[in-house]
Amino acid sequence: MTDALAVERLSVAYRVGGRDRAVLRDVSFRVGRGEAYGLVGESGCGKSTVALTAVRYLPRAGRITAGRVTMDGEDVTALDRDQLLHLRAHTVSMVYQDPGKALNPTLRIGKQVAEIFMLAGASQTQAQERAAEILRRVRISDPKRVMERYAHQLSGGMQQRVAIAMALAKDPALLILDEPTTGLDATVEAEVLDLIVQLRREFGTSILFISHNLAVVAKMCDRVGVLYAGMLVEEGPTAELFNMPRHPYTVALLRCLPRAGERKDHNRLDTIPGTLPAPGAKITGCPFTDRCALADDRCRRELPPLIDLGGRFARCHYHERAASLPRQTPAEVRLPTAHPDAAPVLEINRLNKTFRSGDHALRAVADVSLAIGAGETLGLVGESGSGKTTFARLLLGLLPPDQGGVVRLDAKPLPPLLEARTEDQVKALQIVFQNPDSALNRAHSVRRIIGRALSRLGGLSGDALRTRLLDLIQSVRLSERHLTVKPRQLSGGLKQRVAIARAFAGEPRLVVCDEPTSALDVSVQAAILNLLADLQAERQVSYIFISHDLGVVRYLSDKIAVLYLGRIMELGSSERVFDGPHHPYTEALLSAVPRLEADQPSRIRLVGEIPSASNPPSGCVFHTRCPRKLGAICEEKEPPFVEEEAGHSLRCHIPLAELVKLQGKPL
Amino acid sequence: MSAIDTSTETDRSPLRELIAALGRSRTFLAGAAILLFWILCALFGRYFVPYDPLADDIINSLLPPSAEHWFGTDQLGRDVFSRVIVGSRDILTVAPLATVLATVLGTTLGLITGYFRGLVDDIISRIIEAFMAIPVVIVALLAIVALGPSTLTVITVIGLAFSPIIARTVRSAVLAERELDYVAAAKLRRENALYIMFGEILPNVLPPILVEATVRLGYAIFAVATLSFMGFGIQPPSPDWGLSVSTNYGMIGGGFWWTVLFDSLAIATLVVGVNLIADGVAGALDD
Incomplete structure (x- = not known):
């Protein structure tokens, strides 16, 4: 029987600035009938390019330089325009990351879904019925009501169900899911993933599942391929690959994730030094050489072949030693000495925030009371819309709280608004924002961003400022050459280091970390988490750590507050809440x-x-x-x-x- | 020690990228060529024109275009070609200055209304809207009648009249910027509003300002020519285009088309050239 998808020795290049830059190099894999195949890797490794090439949807600058893609026995690379349209209409479906953008905002859901059936030749009434039917199959309990709505009136999870329903409507031979749950809340993600598992059973569809999230792929797929710098570096059955990885990159990637029970005070996360080779970079030997602790001259010289290990493959000369990859970051840590008995740095008593617009009142934060000690981390978890960010903004004085609540900093009442706070109080509470692209002024150099914070918050100037600036960038592991550049010239991880340096410029007592790693790849995330733990140990700073990633929260937090609709549902030590x-x-x-x-x-x-x-x-x-x-x-x-x-x-x-x-x- | 991910310091600064994109834009290059031509004429035209643009020569008045007088002569026998070339000088001084005034004023107003929102925004925005409801020419005429015609008055009037439009563009850009976290970060180090507006936000809203200012320059040229045509702008004996069209357009009936056509074409090419530049800049910034 033919495979649902077979990719053979595929190479793809993007033409940028008059030069071909290779983004996929000699990639081969196949997705069998009814199989779910996962493709994982960090951003920039070529995952999405595989998906785009499979349906011949590459941007104009992209081009297949070698190899073929066959889908359902048909050579996709050889199809003409009409055949290609036919293929996209009948054989393959794609579901993308952002369902809000995949659905047409001006058409009712019912019409959009029915359109697919009408294209296939159904009459209007038939199409309506079948649209309702397919929506029911993606577990939408009241399809008639949903069909009357527009995309923006549905939640993210519901939108993604509709997108999946539309993808399944034509009963495709292959379903390509490109980061289908990234950006959804964990609870919604779980629902959507469960749905995909069930539908796979019902429809018997073959799936190509693309994700940066190793755990999601592990849950969803039968076999997994790991992409690095546009090359397939390892492939194998899911359980084997994750339990006993045979490529150093896979090994390193898995070590970057905080495992259950791992905590900042008794274990440091491992990291992957260096960065991914830029797209189009000339690679002579193994692409991972520069970042691999096992690499030697042979790795630099000759590209290892994809070695057959009996049902699984690894592109490494030393695959048998992969598991013994030395740690790049020593595991031992300086224990942060939290003083639970000491007076709390910040005490919050019955804090409330109600947003009003006309007659509507929205209680975003309701009666929140808690205390944070010096050098302690409070993890704040909850779905989006639970009031985490509003709470943080209240503390920082960026939003006025309702009357009545009291916040004390070092036992002294803290005025609710920033303008009324003393210089020391402003310095004491700082924040690292989620998105460094928004948080760092793109018109300013790194030197200006950090320097300005030092002069305003640290009261420094001249030589004193220069000395302190160098100290500070060193403590966030940036180097002097980063000072002259603008944020856009830095990678995501480096940008977040700049943001952290800025937050620490005035020797804060407490730093709010609002999802500081959610936009980062896991290897970069691990380095940032280590950095935050180090800074805390050195400076006894307290954190309020907001994250939707419970593994990350658990790793860093001493105490956890679980928020739901602005209310604390549970508050306790990290172990208590998690165990x-x-x-x-x-x-x-x-x-x-x-x-x-x-x-x-x-x-x-x-x-x-x-x-x-x-x-x-x-x-x-x-x-x-x-x-x-x-x-x-x-x-x-x-x-x-x-x-x-x-x-x-x-x-x-x-x-x-x-x-x-x-x-x-x-x- | 944890690892450092090295930066991708391959891409160029936004300014250099813009310049490179402009170099590839044919629209921009065409517009720039036209504008450059007129700028050269304004600066050096008087050194190479065949005749003194102001010299009367009554005997040779109203000659049609010929080898001696390429564009013919006007009522007073002045060489139209020389007048057209040199006539670019006044308009290319007045219109850009008016645009600069409008841009500075409009940007300031836009930053203030966009950043503060609320009551300040409501009051200033309503005044701006009221101002925009009155046609520019009427405002200009009233002001010039009150203040007396002079180059300075023209610059001031056009600058004031165009500033609300720029203010609106800047305001909408600022509304988006002020929600970004770097503004919150600036507040968290006790920066004052003036610094946040001009030091933090302004550099990030320069691209739309640049586009709007170029578009306004096109309109300003047109406005200056119109005012001159009506006799309220640049005053005789300047060989200004609008002024020349105004003094000569009565002659068209007599068949002396050359006294008007070349000045009109000059105005048209300059406006088209500047608009091409504006299109090119907008396109390059979108890429």
Whole structure:
């Protein structure tokens, strides 16, 4: 039987500035019938180019320089225009990362989906019926209602379901999913991934699954290929490849991820030094040589072939030694000495924020109280829309809170707005933003960005400023040559280092880290997390660490606050919150996270989206989605926020002892 | 020590990239060639024109174009070719100065309204809109009647009249910029509003300002020519194009088309040239 997709010795180049730059080099793999094949790698390694080439959708500058792609037995590279249209219309479907952009904003969902059936020759009424049917199959419970809507009226998860429904509508032989859940909340991601697993079973579709997220690929795919610098460096059955990687790059990539239970005070993440070769760079030997601790002269000289290891392949001369790859970052750490007994740096008491527009009132932060000690990290988790960023902006004084709440910095009341704060108070609270492209002024040089912060916050000038500037960039592991460049000339990781240096310019007491690594590749993320841990150990600075990535939060945090609709649902030490017993919402968040390790024992799923904060549910705000709802009491009475055991508080009607019992066994 | 990812210091600065893109844009190059031609005429025209553009020669008045007088002569026997070449001088001084005034004023207003929003924005924006509702020529005429015709008045009037349009463009660009986190970061180091507007935001909104200013320059040339035509702009005996069209257009009926045509064409080419430049700049910035 023919493969759904066979890529043979494919090379693709982009023509930039009059020169061909190779982005794919001699890539071969095949996706069998009904198989799910995963393609992983960091940004810039050529994942999406594979997908685009498969459907001959390369941008104008891109061109296949060698090799072929056959889909369902047909040579895609040899098709003429009409045949290509036919292929795209019948054989292959793609689902992209951003469903909001994949759907037409001016057409009702029903019309968009029905169009596909009408193109295939169905009448209008038939098409409508079949559209409703396919939407039902992607588990949209009320397809008629959804069909009446426009894309912007649907949540991200719902949009992606519609996109998947449209992709499946023509029953394609191959479904290409390009980062289908990146940018979705973990709970929604879990739902969409579950859906894809179920649909695969029902439709028997072959899948090419592209993702930077190793855990997602591990969960979804039968076989996995690892791309590096446009080359396939390793391929094999998923479990084997992740449990016993045979290429140093795969080994290193896996080590960058914080494993369950790994924490900043007893283990450092490994990193991958250097960067990916630029697209089109001349590569003579192995592309990973410069960043590989196992590399020797032979690696520099000759490109290793894809060595057959019996059902799996690795492009490494020393594949048998891959697992013994020396760490690039020593594992030992200086233990940060948190002083839990000392007076807290920041105390927050009943902080509220209501946004009003006309008659609408949206309670974004509701009665939040907590305290953070010196050198301590508070992890703030929750789905998007739970009020994490609003809370951070309130603390920084960028937004005015509602009357009544009290925030104390070093036991002294902190004026709510920035303008009213003293210089020392402003210096004490700083932030590292999520997106360095927005956070760093693109018109300014790195020297100006950090220098200005030092002169304004550190009160420095002249030689003192210069000395301090050099110290500071050194402590964030930047070098002097980075000072003259503009942010756009730096990679994502380096930009974030600049942002961190700026936040530390005034010797802050507490730094809010708002998803500081979510835009970064895992190897860069590991380096940034190590840096944050180092800075904390050196300077006893406290962090409020906001992230949707629970693994990252767990690695860095001493304490965790779980937010839902602006309310703290659970607050406690990192171990308590993660190991349980936990609030049902925390439990759901945790079980939504795809893991590299074998299947987690209990899996509960949240259904639906987070309700609107302008119209929160009565009683316990979580009751509409709670998998462990007791009954009427949850709908009628808001549970109190109770310290159930020392340093561990929950907002739930279910007693702690009961939660222990419930969470011991699967739902 | 953790690893350092090296930067990708391969790409060029935005300015150099813009210049390279402009070099590839045929639209821009065509416009630039036309403008450069007129600038050279304004600067050096008087040294190489065959006749003194101001010298009367009544005996040879109203001659049609010939080998001696390429563009013919006017009512007073002055050489039209020489007048057209040298006539670029006044308009190429007045229009750019008016545009610079409009840009500086408009940018300041745009930064203030876009950055502060709220009441400040409401008040200034309503005034700007009211101002824009009155046709430029009417405002100009009123001002010139009140202040008396002079080059300075023309510059001031056109500069003021065009500033609201630039202010609106700048304001909308600033509205997007002020939401970016670098503005919040600046507030978190206690920068004042003046620094945030001019030191942080302004460098990032320069591209749209550049495009708008070039477009305005085209309109300013047209406005200056119009005012001169109506007798409120550049004053005789300057060989200014608008002025020449104004003094001679009564002659068309008599068949003396050359007294008007070449000055009109000069105005047209200059406006078209500047607009080509504006298109080229806008295109290069979009790439």
